[in-house]
Amino acid sequence: MELLFEKSRSGRGCDLLPPLDVPPAHLMEGMGRETPLDLPELSEVDLSRHYSALERRAHGVNNGFYPLGSCTMKYNPKLHEELAALPGFTGVHPSQSPETVQGCLKVLRLAEELLCEITGMAAMTFQPAAGAHGEFTALLMVKKYHLDRGEAGRTKILVPDSAHGTNPASAAMCGFTVVNVPSNPQGGVDLEALRAAAGPDTAALMLTNPNTLGLFDPNILEITQIVHDAGGLCYYDGANLNAVMGVARPGDMGFDLVHLNLHKTFSTPHGGGGPGSGPVGCKDFLRDLLPAGHVEEGPDGLELRDPAGTIGSVKAFYGNFTVVVKALAYILTLGVEGIPQAAQGAVLNANYLREQLRGTYDIAYGDGPCMHEFVLTLEKLKKETGVSALDVAKALVDQGIHPPTMYFPLIVEEALMFEPTETESRETLDQAAEVLKAIRAQADTDPAALHAAPVTTPIGRPDEVQAARHPVLRYRPPEVRP
Numbered sequence: 001m002e003l004l005f006e007k008s009r010s011g012r013g014c015d016l017l018p019p020l021d022v023p024p025a026h027l028m029e030g031m032g033r034e035t036p037l038d039l040p041e042l043s044e045v046d047l048s049r050h051y052s053a054l055e056r057r058a059h060g061v062n063n064g065f066y067p068l069g070s071c072t073m074k075y076n077p078k079l080h081e082e083l084a085a086l087p088g089f090t091g092v093h094p095s096q097s098p099e100t101v102q103g104c105l106k107v108l109r110l111a112e113e114l115l116c117e118i119t120g121m122a123a124m125t126f127q128p129a130a131g132a133h134g135e136f137t138a139l140l141m142v143k144k145y146h147l148d149r150g151e152a153g154r155t156k157i158l159v160p161d162s163a164h165g166t167n168p169a170s171a172a173m174c175g176f177t178v179v180n181v182p183s184n185p186q187g188g189v190d191l192e193a194l195r196a197a198a199g200p201d202t203a204a205l206m207l208t209n210p211n212t213l214g215l216f217d218p219n220i221l222e223i224t225q226i227v228h229d230a231g232g233l234c235y236y237d238g239a240n241l242n243a244v245m246g247v248a249r250p251g252d253m254g255f256d257l258v259h260l261n262l263h264k265t266f267s268t269p270h271g272g273g274g275p276g277s278g279p280v281g282c283k284d285f286l287r288d289l290l291p292a293g294h295v296e297e298g299p300d301g302l303e304l305r306d307p308a309g310t311i312g313s314v315k316a317f318y319g320n321f322t323v324v325v326k327a328l329a330y331i332l333t334l335g336v337e338g339i340p341q342a343a344q345g346a347v348l349n350a351n352y353l354r355e356q357l358r359g360t361y362d363i364a365y366g367d368g369p370c371m372h373e374f375v376l377t378l379e380k381l382k383k384e385t386g387v388s389a390l391d392v393a394k395a396l397v398d399q400g401i402h403p404p405t406m407y408f409p410l411i412v413e414e415a416l417m418f419e420p421t422e423t424e425s426r427e428t429l430d431q432a433a434e435v436l437k438a439i440r441a442q443a444d445t446d447p448a449a450l451h452a453a454p455v456t457t458p459i460g461r462p463d464e465v466q467a468a469r470h471p472v473l474r475y476r477p478p479e480v481r482p
């Protein structure tokens, strides 16, 4: 597909800017460009067609099934976009004085109250812009908590080997040492290994429950107790809250801190580069450490205060405010009945699809029921037919289905991780199961075709190493290409 620069024809164009109705201002001497700005010149219709063509090449929730594991690619009601776009929310300036933005502060306050109720926490910050950013924020709080108590020797973060990659990365970014805790044969935390790892140098445990295998750890109370007994804090990676919201609360499981991904669970699309929101909640004894600018009740209404022992700011102003508006709208729309119903629907859909595939594919840790997602292991299939998890994922693309998460979690060989989400219909799940069964049959009869997939996309299989090591991230005219 040609780029805008290549479609450009000198002299074409469209007036997208209104005529100047103020006196022109001139740049200071020496501040202007030396060469003219090389912008593409196209008519409005050609521009419009270009972006429509790009859109048709992307796969979104509006195009078809999108079971990308650990990502919660569910349908987000369009109504919430409209609410977040109301001028009262989008037309304010972040430096306005609090008495002029009481409505916006009330949104933050109410969202905090409701999300604290859902997670079993006492206070929450909306500053972090993503899940990993929330992890980083919470770990800064953990670090300061121990330092303030004179326990500088607590330098280790315990992370199960099934953890999302951001967990060890955030711990390392905060200057902690990461200690890997192995899983037991059921896919949960190995309690003996945890007991051996927890000690006077433990700062915190980072845990996702249900974990990335889609399994709820039945030993969760014992796990948090072991860490607390060792003097460490317990941090809940709540990116998978879609499985448990309104049903089970991290606070009741013994966790002291939690982050949520509003851009997974609470009505903001995930992917596409944002904006996202990764609020961090904490128990009462940690609230003084929260980032600066926490919304509190003051003598003249709501105001922003810096908690006494704050770790400081982790982002400008209040984070991505309109994402919080959408989350609040979602929670209020679903209510106390709808929130657990959504979680139950997610769990039901994952189990339904998993049972459809049992017997056709091997399920990793497949003895008991799963939560919101499940993991297939294609190790045997690859040995027998040469068809890999990558081949199956690519073949799904030709059938209009977005590939599941591949080769993750790392403890499963040839992993395919499916998260169907509650917004998919039974018919969609049935159809996906049929497609996956047909691909499995084709692995025996025509494996070469699967190695060649996808054949319906503009690009089949890019050289992933080349793309990662030498990415070309901007257009260069032919004459200046290296």
Ligand SMILES: *Cc1c(COP(=O)(O)O)cnc(C)c1O
Pocket: 070, 071, 130, 131, 132, 133, 164, 166, 167, 208, 212, 237, 239, 240, 261, 276, 278
């Ligand atoms: C998505 C996810 C994260 C990271 O969230 P981002 O917003 O992408 O930074 C962390 N942990 C788990 C379990 C996740 O699924």
